[in-house]
Amino acid sequence: MTRASWRTRIGFILAAVGSAVGIGNVWRFPWLTAENGGAAFLLLYLLFVVLVGVPGLLGEFVIGRRARSDPIGAFAKLGGKNWRPMGGIALLASVVVLSFYSVVGGWILRYLLGSATGAYFAAPQQFFAAIDYGLGAVAFHVLFLSLTAAVVYAGVDRGIELATTIMVPGILVLLVGLAAWASSLPNAAGGYGFYLSIDWGYLQANFLDVAAAAAGQALFTLSVGAGVMLTYASYLDEDRSLAADGTIIAGLNTLVGLLAGLVIFPVLFSIGVQPGQGGPGALFISLAGAFADLPYSRVIGVTFFGVVTLAALSSAISLFEVPVAYLVDEWDVSRPRATAGVGTLFLVTGGVAALSPNLFTLLADTVANLALTVGLLGFLLFDGWVLGRVALEEYESGAGPLARTLGRPWLYAIAVVLPVFLAFTGLSSVTTTLGVSVPAVGLLLGAVLAVGVAVVVLRRPESVF
Numbered sequence: 001m002t003r004a005s006w007r008t009r010i011g012f013i014l015a016a017v018g019s020a021v022g023i024g025n026v027w028r029f030p031w032l033t034a035e036n037g038g039a040a041f042l043l044l045y046l047l048f049v050v051l052v053g054v055p056g057l058l059g060e061f062v063i064g065r066r067a068r069s070d071p072i073g074a075f076a077k078l079g080g081k082n083w084r085p086m087g088g089i090a091l092l093a094s095v096v097v098l099s100f101y102s103v104v105g106g107w108i109l110r111y112l113l114g115s116a117t118g119a120y121f122a123a124p125q126q127f128f129a130a131i132d133y134g135l136g137a138v139a140f141h142v143l144f145l146s147l148t149a150a151v152v153y154a155g156v157d158r159g160i161e162l163a164t165t166i167m168v169p170g171i172l173v174l175l176v177g178l179a180a181w182a183s184s185l186p187n188a189a190g191g192y193g194f195y196l197s198i199d200w201g202y203l204q205a206n207f208l209d210v211a212a213a214a215a216g217q218a219l220f221t222l223s224v225g226a227g228v229m230l231t232y233a234s235y236l237d238e239d240r241s242l243a244a245d246g247t248i249i250a251g252l253n254t255l256v257g258l259l260a261g262l263v264i265f266p267v268l269f270s271i272g273v274q275p276g277q278g279g280p281g282a283l284f285i286s287l288a289g290a291f292a293d294l295p296y297s298r299v300i301g302v303t304f305f306g307v308v309t310l311a312a313l314s315s316a317i318s319l320f321e322v323p324v325a326y327l328v329d330e331w332d333v334s335r336p337r338a339t340a341g342v343g344t345l346f347l348v349t350g351g352v353a354a355l356s357p358n359l360f361t362l363l364a365d366t367v368a369n370l371a372l373t374v375g376l377l378g379f380l381l382f383d384g385w386v387l388g389r390v391a392l393e394e395y396e397s398g399a400g401p402l403a404r405t406l407g408r409p410w411l412y413a414i415a416v417v418l419p420v421f422l423a424f425t426g427l428s429s430v431t432t433t434l435g436v437s438v439p440a441v442g443l444l445l446g447a448v449l450a451v452g453v454a455v456v457v458l459r460r461p462e463s464v465f
């Protein structure tokens, strides 16, 4: 059987943008910005997208396009059987992320319906408290998961490519419309001021916290570490510039995040809500409250939650595809059967997360970030120290002159700088979770040591160093 592939280059780019643009952009990003001092956060975030996110994304693309296989198969093909578990970690990361993501997807569908019927207008606070966990949450998780599965079932080109080619432009157009509408709200300027002015004092006082949040978001928003981008790149059948594609993908993704902020902050300020308090759920509540108070509540609510639904679905599709690709590539299972099997798995994992707030929080806050970090660390060490020259060759294939000159610096960055950085943030989140406090210097030493040991163990002759 011939392997699935994208029909067009734009199709691949839009599918990848669809994966990147998600709840992370329209919900997590504005919320983190609000919580971390407005534009101070924005600045660091942009820096990390360029310095960490894009190089990491290319690290995944290179492995996927070279191997033309699912993550586990890709490692086995290019590095030997011993590398299979590393692909397994990415696979696990995709399962962890979709397990809570699908629950949030269910909430969003609820808000979409609630906007049409006006269900949350009278009491936004109580509405969220009534839908967040429990059997209702399970039911809407199942609905969201079924929509996701239907697209994956239809195939790479006739399902994912077709759906995202419609969804991504839809997201952009609707968001631009919403941002234009938001600019006409009373006190919109207050929102822009908060969002776009830099508070240097805040940044200085909280540098490490803001940086950690910005780095985590830069990885999450570009969907790296879970094998999603590797799998999508494995469906490429001609060699165009991965660097150019990666830059376009990151650029569009950032644009959507910025646009979402240009909608959300004027809305919050127009009804006098100070953003940044009360955690992630609060954003849902205060936005819903704001829509209820503004004219044309239903139209605005449906449009906004419609955008969030499209964004969430196109990301969920990419996460669902990872285990499906594994079953299809490694076990020769047909796509329909693989979709059914993977759907059953998520039915259970997401269902449990929808019933247990503790498990949900553990997955969403800690396990997911850690799994993405470890997953990406594995990809990058593999690129730098096992593939080495082969990775560079794959990067250069189809690349233009500018991208070529950046090839070597890119490889050095993903082989040395980024792994130390990822090990540092990973260690820092582990120690924070365990409640032990280690000074930053200690974490850095630990990170350097860990990467050093890994390099000594992994290094192959093809490595460029």
Ligand code: PHE
Binding pocket: 019, 020, 021, 022, 023, 024, 025, 097, 220, 221, 222, 223, 224, 226, 228, 315, 318, 319
């Ligand atoms: N990038 C998606 C978002 O911003 C989340 C995601 C993470 C998707 C990892 C796939 C893999 O919502």
